[in-house]
Amino acid sequence: MCIMNSKTKEGASEGTQRARRGREGAEALELDELTHQIIGAAMKVHTAPGPGLLESAYEACLSYELVKAGFEAERQKRLPVVYESLRLEEGYRIDLLVEREVIVELKAIARIDELHKAQLLSYLRLSDCRLGLLINFHTSHLRDGICRVINTRR
8 A cells, every 4th residue: 555645835834734733633533434444345345356347347336335334425526627717627537536535546457657646636636635545456455556645735
């Protein structure tokens, strides 16, 4: 499992940084539990058929498992891109948005590249979400195909 952080904002006062860390600490605990549940559901999905299915099949199965566990999971959530005064509604689509907090980007490829991590980080920044999971189902052991990406530029 890999972890990738974006760079933090410079110039915030010490008191502001301390308050932010307090809020982020409580939020991080909740997000840690949520990501733990998402990864558990992904492992369950991976165990049944294993590698070899299409990404869309893994997406449907993972969404099913998350909803069955009581989570809100939106599939193919539109993510608009705003450039100056132009708003592109069909900019991007998030594979799964869980509890309106965690972006889950799914892959069914030979290996994850830095470009895939950068794509997820862009989604996090565009949506103002803090945390994303990049999950590649085409691995023998799913734990080797999971990358956690944190947006610290919120």
